[in-house]
Amino acid sequence: MTDQELAFMERFKIGEMTVEPGTPLLSEGANSPQIFTALSGFGLRFKMLPDGRRQVLSMIFPGDLIGLQAGVMREMTHNIEATTAMKLCVFNRNELWSLYKTHPSRAYDLTWIASSEERFLGEALTAIGQKSAMESLAWALSRVFRRLEALDMLEGNSVPLPYRQQDLADALGLSLVHTNKTLAKLRERQIASWADGRLSVSDLEQLEEIGLVEGGPPPARPLM
Amino acid sequence: MTDQELAFMERFKIGEMTVEPGTPLLSEGANSPQIFTALSGFGLRFKMLPDGRRQVLSMIFPGDLIGLQAGVMREMTHNIEATTAMKLCVFNRNELWSLYKTHPSRAYDLTWIASSEERFLGEALTAIGQKSAMESLAWALSRVFRRLEALDMLEGNSVPLPYRQQDLADALGLSLVHTNKTLAKLRERQIASWADGRLSVSDLEQLEEIGLVEGGPPPARPLM
DNA sequence: CGTGCCATTGAGCCGGTTCAAAGCCGGTGG
DNA sequence: CCACCGGCTTTGAACCGGCTCAATGGCACG
Numbered sequence: 001m002t003d004q005e006l007a008f009m010e011r012f013k014i015g016e017m018t019v020e021p022g023t024p025l026l027s028e029g030a031n032s033p034q035i036f037t038a039l040s041g042f043g044l045r046f047k048m049l050p051d052g053r054r055q056v057l058s059m060i061f062p063g064d065l066i067g068l069q070a071g072v073m074r075e076m077t078h079n080i081e082a083t084t085a086m087k088l089c090v091f092n093r094n095e096l097w098s099l100y101k102t103h104p105s106r107a108y109d110l111t112w113i114a115s116s117e118e119r120f121l122g123e124a125l126t127a128i129g130q131k132s133a134m135e136s137l138a139w140a141l142s143r144v145f146r147r148l149e150a151l152d153m154l155e156g157n158s159v160p161l162p163y164r165q166q167d168l169a170d171a172l173g174l175s176l177v178h179t180n181k182t183l184a185k186l187r188e189r190q191i192a193s194w195a196d197g198r199l200s201v202s203d204l205e206q207l208e209e210i211g212l213v214e215g216g217p218p219p220a221r222p223l224m
Numbered sequence: 225m226t227d228q229e230l231a232f233m234e235r236f237k238i239g240e241m242t243v244e245p246g247t248p249l250l251s252e253g254a255n256s257p258q259i260f261t262a263l264s265g266f267g268l269r270f271k272m273l274p275d276g277r278r279q280v281l282s283m284i285f286p287g288d289l290i291g292l293q294a295g296v297m298r299e300m301t302h303n304i305e306a307t308t309a310m311k312l313c314v315f316n317r318n319e320l321w322s323l324y325k326t327h328p329s330r331a332y333d334l335t336w337i338a339s340s341e342e343r344f345l346g347e348a349l350t351a352i353g354q355k356s357a358m359e360s361l362a363w364a365l366s367r368v369f370r371r372l373e374a375l376d377m378l379e380g381n382s383v384p385l386p387y388r389q390q391d392l393a394d395a396l397g398l399s400l401v402h403t404n405k406t407l408a409k410l411r412e413r414q415i416a417s418w419a420d421g422r423l424s425v426s427d428l429e430q431l432e433e434i435g436l437v438e439g440g441p442p443p444a445r446p447l448m
Numbered sequence: 449c450g451t452g453c454c455a456t457t458g459a460g461c462c463g464g465t466t467c468a469a470a471g472c473c474g475g476t477g478g
Numbered sequence: 479c480c481a482c483c484g485g486c487t488t489t490g491a492a493c494c495g496g497c498t499c500a501a502t503g504g505c506a507c508g
Contacts, residue, residue: 016381049436055350071442072332072339078346089380108296114338115296121345122302126271126279131354133496152361164454169404173353178496180456195455213274357464388486399465404488419487 008103014090025080025088026141028068030078033093036066041086042162046170047078056171058120059144059163062151065113071096072114084162109222128173131212136172137182138211141192145201238314243257249304249312256300257317260290265310266386271302275343280395282344283368283387286375289337295320296338308386310340333446334422352397353445355436361406362435364418380425 016039017023021192025043026032057078060066070076071093078095100107123143127136141155148159167178191210192201240263243249248254251269267284284290294300295317324331339439347367351360372383393403411417415426415434425431 047346049350049354053354055346055353057346057349068335069343071340072336073343077343097332100328104328104331107328107335108321108324109333111292111335112296112339114335114342115293117291118342118345119297119301119336120350121342122271122279122281125281125345125349125352126273128349129279129394130273130277138477170353175497176455177498179459179495184456390486400487401466401489405464409489430468 004107005103008099012091012095012099014092017088017090019082019086019088021082021084023082023086025082026070026076027079029078030070030076031074032070034067034068035071035091035093035096037089037091038064038066039063039087039089041082041084043080043084043086043158044163044167045078053174054170058117058124058168059167061147061169065110067093068114069111072110078114083167084139094178112222124171127211133174133178133182134185135210135212136174137168137179137186138192138207139213140168140172140209140211141186141194141199141201142204142207142213145192145199145204145207148199156200157202158198160197161194161199162197228400229327229330231423232323236315236319236323238316241314241408243306243310243312244375245308247269247306247310248301249306249310250294251303252300254294254300255298256291256294258291259295259315259317259320261313261315262286262288262290263311263313265306265308266384267304267306267308267310268387268391269302278394279397280391282341282348283391283395288396289334291317292334296334307391324361336446341398348395351435355441357396357398357402357406358409359434359436360398361392361403361410362416363437364392364396364435365410365423365425366428366431366435366437369423369428372423380424381426382422384421385418385423386421 014034017036019041025036028047038060040062043064045057045060045066047055047057049055062079066080066088067076069078099110121141127139131139144161145159146155148161153159157160165179165183166176169176173178174182183194184206189202191207192199194200225382238258241260252272261286264286267288267290268285269281269290271279271281273279274283284304290312291300293302307444323334340370347363351363368385369383372378372385377383389403389407390400393400396403398406407418410431415427415431416423
């Protein structure tokens with residue numbers, strides 16, 4: 001970054017913030033003045049239905065930008081919650097527009113990020129809409145594994161994955177019971193095993209094959 | 225627009241183009257040098273699985289931007305096809321970056337569009353993942369109706385909707401048969417009826433209630 | 449030592465799927 | 479002018495993947 005960019009980021013960045021597990025960061029309908037970047041910890045992005053059903057849209061990992069929607073549109077259309085303790089970098093939404101005027105390459109990155117999230121949701125939609133429970137699950141696990149691997153969180157053959165089975169079930173539109181049973185099958189077949197907040201994958205290739213994962217690692221994400 | 229903007233758009237816009245029904249506009253994996261805006265006609269955005277299953281991601285209506293993903297990322301991750309004859313405005317992808325440098329407000333619009341599409345996919349994911357067939361269908365029909373209404377295509381109580389039931393089924397992750405039977409129920413209940421390429425809604429309020437649609441009309445979309 | 453959250457497992461059921469067949473066009477060629 | 483064909487919609491019937499209900503067990507915490 002240039003000096004000028006640094007100076008701008010100084011103004012754009014408000015500060016840092018640490019939150020407890022379970023803290024709601026942004027809520028549906030809110031018009032928050034803040035945008036965050038996750039520095040550490042894990043979170044969930046989800047939508048609720050009036051009767052309590054929940055759709056998890058994505059898991060939030062370190063490096064992810066949070067609240068771009070609220071930044072660029074009027075208001076938030078989904079909720080964001082910290083699953084573990086999280087450290088966040090806080091940005092001032094009001095400076096977003098001046099970023100577009102003065103730092104086009106950063107602006108371009110933002111479009112890239114939004115576009116990349118759209119791409120992910122398209123994949124998720126395809127998984128939920130078309131794939132069987134086993135296929136979706138394998139898709140989700142391999143996707144998560146690849147991303148955490150790219151974040152350099154791989155230790156041995158396992159990555160941290162501190163969520164409940166209910167969270168994954170809500171992400172895949174499956175029931176908790178069926179998610180549990182399908183996970184058990186993957187474990188029995190010695191392909192992948194998720195316990196105690198860690199996901200171990202012993203046969204990634206087969207996992208991706210089951211999940212009908214289309215080639216290639218996920219694209220690298222510019223940091224904001 | 226200012227003169228300067230007009231001059232730029234002149235360079236950015238390559239020309240116009242008309243395509244036949246069924247023409248593929250962009251394909252998965254392609255790295256197309258073009259970005260389009262639909263001027264008239266209808267299209268589909270979808271992903272295919274290796275075994276032929278298809279997930280429709282969204283319907284493309286006049287005014288929609290096509291191919292932003294290919295523009296901003298390396299390559300396309302879904303297919304786009306013209307359902308009816310379409311008239312398109314063609315832009316030069318290579319000028320995209322200079323747009324960011326010289327026209328920040330247009331750049332902002334692009335992020336807005338990408339973000340808005342992400343928002344839509346999140347809603348779709350929630351419909352497919354959590355809602356019953358009847359709920360999803362009502363959601364989809366009311367969504368489509370609202371959008372076409374906003375495009376000023378409402379005549380009487382009906383809007384054009386020139387797709388096959390199979391297309392809608394693939395969008396909602398339902399079988400063709402069940403989609404048909406669920407549509408029949410909405411027709412019997414005198415709520416909405418879709419035939420001969422037109423969707424008539426006689427009780428929009430009830431349709432949105434069944435579909436668990438959260439308030440408000442969809443946000444207006446900046447034209448590119 | 450109780451209490452609550454989460455994972456696990458069994459049993460029965462149901463919303464939605466698959467299979468199959470028939471009806472309804474509009475287009476085409478004889 | 480009519481017979482035929484292909485794409486789409488409609489309807490009936492049987493089946494099944496995944497859901498719901500229910501109970502148990504492990505573990506952390508007060």
